[in-house]
Amino acid sequence: MAKIEKHKVEAIIESIRPYLHEDNGDVELVNITEDGIVEVKLLGACAECPLSTMTLRAGVERELMNKIPEIRRVESVN
Numbered sequence: 001m002a003k004i005e006k007h008k009v010e011a012i013i014e015s016i017r018p019y020l021h022e023d024n025g026d027v028e029l030v031n032i033t034e035d036g037i038v039e040v041k042l043l044g045a046c047a048e049c050p051l052s053t054m055t056l057r058a059g060v061e062r063e064l065m066n067k068i069p070e071i072r073r074v075e076s077v078n
Helices: 006-021 052-067
Strands: 025-032 037-044 073-076
Touching: 006 025, 006 037, 006 052, 037 052, 052 073
Parallel strands: 037 073
Antiparallel strands: 025 037
C-alpha cells in the first residue's frame, strides 16, 4: 500500500475546518496507520455533539477518501 502523505491529509483537513468552526468544532490529525487508517480527534463542540459520527463519516471521511483513495477509513480517537 502506498504511504499516505501527512501534509496532504493536513491540507484537506484545513479545507474542512471552516465548516467545523461554524459550529464551534474542530478536528485534529492524530495518526496515519500503515494500513491506510487516518485517526483524528474531534474537538470543541464536535467532541460532544450527538451528530459527531455523521460529521466524521459524511464530512471528514468522505472528503479525505475522495481526495486520497489510499485511505481505507477515518476513525475518531480520544
